Amino acid sequence: MKANATLDTLGLYCPMPIVKTGQKIKDLKMGEVLEVISDDEGIKEDMPAWCRQTGNEFLGIEESEEEYRVYVKRLK
């Protein structure tokens, strides 16, 4: 999936990935997509929950051997 910016949170455990997502997404323009890279399995559930709570759109997740790439669209 294409993204306007990437946030690398490899090695960081919850809640740091969503804390940093919240901070980083403010740098994006409305409608832009942020790619968050994480190796914390919790991100699969945490990111959709974060999106629901903050009003941003959860676009999807790409899983590979070592990492998860999550895509979030800024709506707020």
Add this chain to the structure above:
Amino acid sequence: MTEKITIIVFSGDLDKALAAFNLAIGAAAMEMKVTMFFTFWGLNVMRKDKKVSRARGMMRKMLNLVNRGGAKRLPLSRLNMGGLGGSMMKKLMKDSKIPPLEEMIRMAHEMGVEFIACTTSMGMMGILREDLIPEVARLAGVATYLGEAGEGRINLFI
């Protein structure tokens, strides 16, 4: 309407304090309004490292001698082994890139989490305001807590 969450921190253990701050920081990251009430042993989490207090009364002085508090000095709730367990846990945290408790307190404060200290426990244990870190916003009692909790859908006791 912003989601509100209150957390009572009754425990003065490192592991429980970490859980409380993890929740607080996560909630703040989800744009919830977070209020943390520190009572009883939980006051130790909010105490300064240096001993400042001039507590009145023999028993309080004795208590403050063995119960020094401060985020860096908290024991584990289990397997503390005289402090060895605590040191080992801190090492594990460092290896896992988990921020130490002092750092999480600072982060939570920066993210707008409000810290409130319980006046009753403070009075009983001889802990004065100047013994607490400056980030403590208010001193209050049960009525304040219940008022806040009444507006929140998530209320936790740690």
